[in-house]
Amino acid sequence: xxxxxxxxxxxxxxxxxxxxxxxxxxxxxxxxxxxxxxxxxxxxxxxxxxxxxxxxxxxxxxxxxxxxxxxxxxxxxxxxxxxxxxxxxxxxxxxxxxxxxxxxxxxxxxxxxxxxxxxxxxxxxxxxxxxxxxxxxxxxxxxxxxxxxxxxxxxxx
Numbered sequence: 001x002x003x004x005x006x007x008x009x010x011x012x013x014x015x016x017x018x019x020x021x022x023x024x025x026x027x028x029x030x031x032x033x034x035x036x037x038x039x040x041x042x043x044x045x046x047x048x049x050x051x052x053x054x055x056x057x058x059x060x061x062x063x064x065x066x067x068x069x070x071x072x073x074x075x076x077x078x079x080x081x082x083x084x085x086x087x088x089x090x091x092x093x094x095x096x097x098x099x100x101x102x103x104x105x106x107x108x109x110x111x112x113x114x115x116x117x118x119x120x121x122x123x124x125x126x127x128x129x130x131x132x133x134x135x136x137x138x139x140x141x142x143x144x145x146x147x148x149x150x151x152x153x154x155x156x157x
Contacts, residue, residue: 008058012109015082016137017056017130025126032115036108044100044108045086051096053112054086060106066098073099087134090116 009026012018018026036055038044045051047067062079076098079085088097090113120127 008109011058011082012056015056015084017084017087017133019133020129021126025123025129028123028126029111029119029130032118033109033111036110038102038106038108040102040104040106042102042106044102044106045096045098047096047099049096051086051089052114053110054084054090055100055108055110056084057081058107058109060108061103062106063101063103064098065101078103084137087137089113091131091134 009030012030013021013026018029021029033056035058038060044055044062047065057079059081062083062085064076064079064085065073066076068074079100085098085100086096088094090111093113116127116130119130
């Protein structure tokens with residue numbers, strides 16, 4: 001179901017994904033979101049599956065994991081309210097890069113690639129801001145990964 005409320009708008013504006021959007025642009029994107037609820041233990045997305053949407057976490061805790069070469073699941077990070085995931089499939093049109101599982105009952109807001117394309121057609125400024133916000137978050141994640149890799153490398157020597 002599509003959603004809209006002043007509380008949701010305030011929450012979304014405080015997230016990295018929607019930061020800097022005008023009220024009208026935010027209204028457009030909020031009208032495209034679909035609320036999804038998941039019980040604890042539910043796999044939201046699975047590594048390797050096709051993906052055509054991303055999610056903003058409104059409530060709950062999630063775990064992101066990847067399969068290692070040995071086939072063992074490796075916990076990569078945790079997600080909570082305000083975080084988002086699935087954006088890589090919207091940018092690179094590749095399969096899901098990780099598995100995301102709800103650790104607790106979870107409320108997510110889903111934005112499909114189709115809706116993001118509709119945003120591009122109707123509000124190019126909002127579209128550019130959203131892509132900049134996604135890129136900023138990807139850069140933050142890359143910096144954290146770089147730090148982890150350098151720490152692991154230093155510990156291995």
